[in-house]
Amino acid sequence: MVLQAALAVLLSKLGAGDDIPVGSPIAGRTDEALDDLVGFFVNTLVLRTDTSGRPSFTELVDRVRRADLTAYAHQDVPFERLVEVLNPDRSRSRHPLFQILLSMQDHPDRSLELPGLTASVAPGDLTIAKFDLQFDFQERRDAAGARPGSVVRCCTPRICTTPRPCAGWWRGS
Numbered sequence: 001m002v003l004q005a006a007l008a009v010l011l012s013k014l015g016a017g018d019d020i021p022v023g024s025p026i027a028g029r030t031d032e033a034l035d036d037l038v039g040f041f042v043n044t045l046v047l048r049t050d051t052s053g054r055p056s057f058t059e060l061v062d063r064v065r066r067a068d069l070t071a072y073a074h075q076d077v078p079f080e081r082l083v084e085v086l087n088p089d090r091s092r093s094r095h096p097l098f099q100i101l102l103s104m105q106d107h108p109d110r111s112l113e114l115p116g117l118t119a120s121v122a123p124g125d126l127t128i129a130k131f132d133l134q135f136d137f138q139e140r141r142d143a144a145g146a147r148p149g150s151v152v153r154c155c156t157p158r159i160c161t162t163p164r165p166c167a168g169w170w171r172g173s
Contacts, residue, residue, distance in 0.1 A: 004102055005057065005064045008049035011100070018052035023098040026075050044079040045071045046097045 008020040028041035047068055051060065088096045 001064045001068055002061055003104065004047060004049060004068070005061045007100070007102060008051055008064070009057070009060065012051040018050060020049040020051060021098040021100075022047050022049065023095070023101045025101075025103050026072070028075065030076060043075055043077075045075060046082070047071055047102075 004022060004024075007022065011020050012018065024045050024047050025042050026045050028043045029035070034041060047064075048071075049060070049064055049067065055063065083096050086097070090096060
């Protein structure tokens with residue numbers, strides 16, 4: 001929520017207005033019956049941030065928190081149904097409800113160690129994105145839960161001129 005508030009401040013200052021809609025993936029496993037199932041249950045939420053009235057950052061985080069908790073209460077509504085009900089003007093050149101995606105991964109690094117072999121999950125290269133701007137935040141932890149650093153990827157497919165615009169990862173601590 002703090003990252004979302006900071007992103008909303010940045011976008012608002014850059015001229016995006018006072019109502020900042022950001023898409024965010026959500027796990028979609030609210031029912032305990034899904035705990036033992038293998039599968040992909042991710043849904044997309046539209047998280048709106050109201051930056052009007054020049055709130056302090058603390059006030060903005062509080063606004064984000066209230067709006068996000070309301071959105072989380074409706075996370076089981078399929079995104080496609082939301083688009084159908086809202087029926088926004090459609091264009092093949094942009095996403096119907098938001099143009100910016102924000103995701104946060106807070107799971108420990110996963111690796112498999114066998115005699116003579118170590119395998120681990122590496123960040124993938126996304127060479128094509130559906131959004132004008134995509135921020136992926138990943139908190140890195142080792143198996144003991146220590147936080148050695150973080151990884152942030154900013155994907156700007158319509159702005160970058162490099163052949164693989166989504167391949168940039170920045171590491172921080």
